[in-house]
Amino acid sequence: MSKSMQTLWSKNVSISKGELHCSGISASALASEFKTPTFFLDEDDFRSRAQTWNIELSKAFGPQAGRVYYAAKAFICVEVARWIADLGIGIDVCTGGELAVALKGGVKAENIEVHGNNKSIEEIEQAVAAGVGAIVMDSLFEIERVAAAANSAGKVQRVLLRLTPGIEAHTHESIATAHEDVKFGFSIASGAAWQAIMETKKHASLELRGFHSHIGSQIFETEPFAIAAERLIELLAKYNEEFDQQLPELDLGGGYGIAYVDGETEIHAADVLGELANQVKQVCAKYSLDVPNISIEPGRAIVGPSMFTLYTVGTTKVVTLENGASRNYVSVDGVMSDNLRTSLYGAEYTAIIANRESTAKKIATRIVGKHCETGDIVIKDIDFASDVTPGDLLATPATGAYGRSMATNYNHISRPPVVAIKDGKARVILRRESIEDLLRLDI
Ligand code: LLP
Numbered sequence: 001m002s003k004s005m006q007t008l009w010s011k012n013v014s015i016s017k018g019e020l021h022c023s024g025i026s027a028s029a030l031a032s033e034f035k036t037p038t039f040f041l042d043e044d045d046f047r048s049r050a051q052t053w054n055i056e057l058s059k060a061f062g063p064q065a066g067r068v069y070y071a072a073k074a075f076i077c078v079e080v081a082r083w084i085a086d087l088g089i090g091i092d093v094c095t096g097g098e099l100a101v102a103l104k105g106g107v108k109a110e111n112i113e114v115h116g117n118n119k120s121i122e123e124i125e126q127a128v129a130a131g132v133g134a135i136v137m138d139s140l141f142e143i144e145r146v147a148a149a150a151n152s153a154g155k156v157q158r159v160l161l162r163l164t165p166g167i168e169a170h171t172h173e174s175i176a177t178a179h180e181d182v183k184f185g186f187s188i189a190s191g192a193a194w195q196a197i198m199e200t201k202k203h204a205s206l207e208l209r210g211f212h213s214h215i216g217s218q219i220f221e222t223e224p225f226a227i228a229a230e231r232l233i234e235l236l237a238k239y240n241e242e243f244d245q246q247l248p249e250l251d252l253g254g255g256y257g258i259a260y261v262d263g264e265t266e267i268h269a270a271d272v273l274g275e276l277a278n279q280v281k282q283v284c285a286k287y288s289l290d291v292p293n294i295s296i297e298p299g300r301a302i303v304g305p306s307m308f309t310l311y312t313v314g315t316t317k318v319v320t321l322e323n324g325a326s327r328n329y330v331s332v333d334g335v336m337s338d339n340l341r342t343s344l345y346g347a348e349y350t351a352i353i354a355n356r357e358s359t360a361k362k363i364a365t366r367i368v369g370k371h372c373e374t375g376d377i378v379i380k381d382i383d384f385a386s387d388v389t390p391g392d393l394l395a396t397p398a399t400g401a402y403g404r405s406m407a408t409n410y411n412h413i414s415r416p417p418v419v420a421i422k423d424g425k426a427r428v429i430l431r432r433e434s435i436e437d438l439l440r441l442d443i
Helices: 027-034 043-064 078-087 096-104 121-130 140-153 192-201 223-243 269-286 300-306 341-345 435-439
Strands: 013-016 019-022 038-042 065-071 090-093 112-114 134-137 157-164 206-212 249-251 293-296 307-320 326-332 362-368 377-385 393-397 418-422 425-430
Touching (some): 019 027, 027 038, 027 307, 027 393, 043 065, 043 418, 065 300, 078 096, 078 425, 112 121, 121 140, 157 192, 157 223, 192 206, 206 223, 223 269, 269 293, 300 307, 326 377, 341 377
Parallel strands (some): 065 293, 090 112, 112 134, 157 206, 326 362
Antiparallel strands (some): 013 019, 307 393, 362 377
């Protein structure tokens, strides 16, 4: 494996005698014990990435470091929630389902922040009853709903307002979230944010702690994060001027980009948080504000590179294209049901033959799944070993974020398991769905 390829895999993945190993266990042994497709999660890698973001946030902001809230939407199950609880970091949930998993995993309610642009009343009531650290409010309706839920529970709920700082982040349009024409948040520029502040302040059952923004996902530049922070701080300054009181918290969201294919590099916590801290301190000084507590919500950057997917090749087929060239279609045993990202966002992945070495010539190849549509693709164009054959194992790195969490039962395929690997031992932490699971809903 080349050095740049190594950066795509979790830290305990290695190639030995041509075969992929994770923490010393061979791909063939993993496939024979757990079957395929399966997600393998390198536990040490996950923990150390989570810790790195936590440590770098503290280094960058010192006593003003708020919390790292791991974004559950990237991937969560009860065991991973236990790791989060164990690491003492927070968790960002955006549905009642994610909240239930976080609580079941033992994450303290005060370390949970609740998101969502259309939380149901039931979800709001559950969050208030659980005693979550903060609810991030996203609409005027929601301000009323959270206030009413807190009021009837006899509580004062800590809240943040999700704001739209008006930034065009350079990423796929489906995952950019801070420009004006978007369903999330209150626009700063249009005055909606100020109106939301005034509405929130009317309710004795709400304690406004500060502002939140999340500018998008899979972002590599620091500048858009810094601009968002600046716009939020400007509003803090306006609030301070108006009410002679400073709000204590800002949450700057997640979105830090990772490498998926050879040649890409992830954004490093130390770099982005260091630059962000400089900017925050400068802008606060400009407005004579104390630096607020700064929190962040990385999801992809923690779990993305910690997992890889193992598939088994079922068929190969060489087709002749209109221009006379040819393409090898390699079909594996999943894809749209375990990785929607290529078909949804045109995401790029790479793969290797995981069970053996191949020195065969590389030919134009498309790696596809077993679902009934042409868009069922994990890798659209790759030069891949021409001798790949049924029974070979293929491994795709960096599938931890938005892979299993967006898995579907399309074509009544059961969703794959997640197997955690640590110290040479592999164990199922989320089991494979069975046909019985699929039939259970039919009446
Ligand atoms: N905080 C909030 C409020 C979010 O909406 C998100 C992601 C995050 C944090 C975490 O962002 P991350 O650090 O993971 O980039 N399914 C898409 C990504 C959607 C992201 C939605 N929100 C994908 O597969 O690329």
